[in-house]
Amino acid sequence: MRRGFATDRxxxxxxxxxxxxxxxxxxxxxxxxxxxDLARRKLLPGLYHLAxxxxxxxxxxxxxxxxxxxxxxxxxxxxxxxxxxxxxxxNDTDWNAFAGSLDYVSLSEGALALRAA
Numbered sequence: 254m255r256r257g258f259a260t261d262r263x264x265x266x267x268x269x270x271x272x273x274x275x276x277x278x279x280x281x282x283x284x285x286x287x288x289x290d291l292a293r294r295k296l297l298p299g300l301y302h303l304a305x306x307x308x309x310x311x312x313x314x315x316x317x318x319x320x321x322x323x324x325x326x327x328x329x330x331x332x333x334x335x336x337x338x339x340x341x342x343x344n345d346t347d348w349n350a351f352a353g354s355l356d357y358v359s360l361s362e363g364a365l366a367l368r369a370a
Contacts, residue, residue, distance in 0.1 A: 279311030283367070287316030287327065287357065293334040301335055304354065305347045315370050316357045327357035 282300065286292055303309045316327045332352070335343050358367045 275308045275310070276312075279313070280309060281313045281315060282309075284314055284316045286318055288318040288320045288322070288330055292316075293330075294338050297331050297334045298338045301331075301339070301343075301347075301351050304351050305344075312354055314355050315367070316355065317360060317367060319360050321359050321361065322357055324355065324357045328352045328355050331355055 284292060284296060284300075287297075300309070300312075300314055304312060316331075322330065332343070332348065335348070356370050358370045
């Protein structure tokens with residue numbers, strides 16, 4: 254088996270990432286237009302891949318858009334996007350870890366709500 258590929262277990266992949274690769278500290282990604290086409294087809298699947306490969310440990314992803322959703326609605330949207338866009342099946346263990354990093358703020362709630370997230 255080749256090292257560091259999707260066929261390895263996630264715990265093995267995290268251990269195989271060379272020291273100094275990836276962020277030194279946990280990051281917060283604010284994804285504007287989180288319910289749009291680009292996020293659905295490219296950004297959410299890409300972030301999922303980075304998270305499951307261990308390249309963005311402890312990363313929080315805050316989705317922001319004009320749609321009136323809550324965090325659970327955004328997670329459902331993200332899961333549907335992954336199911337439609339990824340060529341490999343979404344692993345439930347990986348999904349649960351990724352879904353735990355997702356949050357959502359509607360732009361109609363204003364800047365204070367985004368800051369609080």
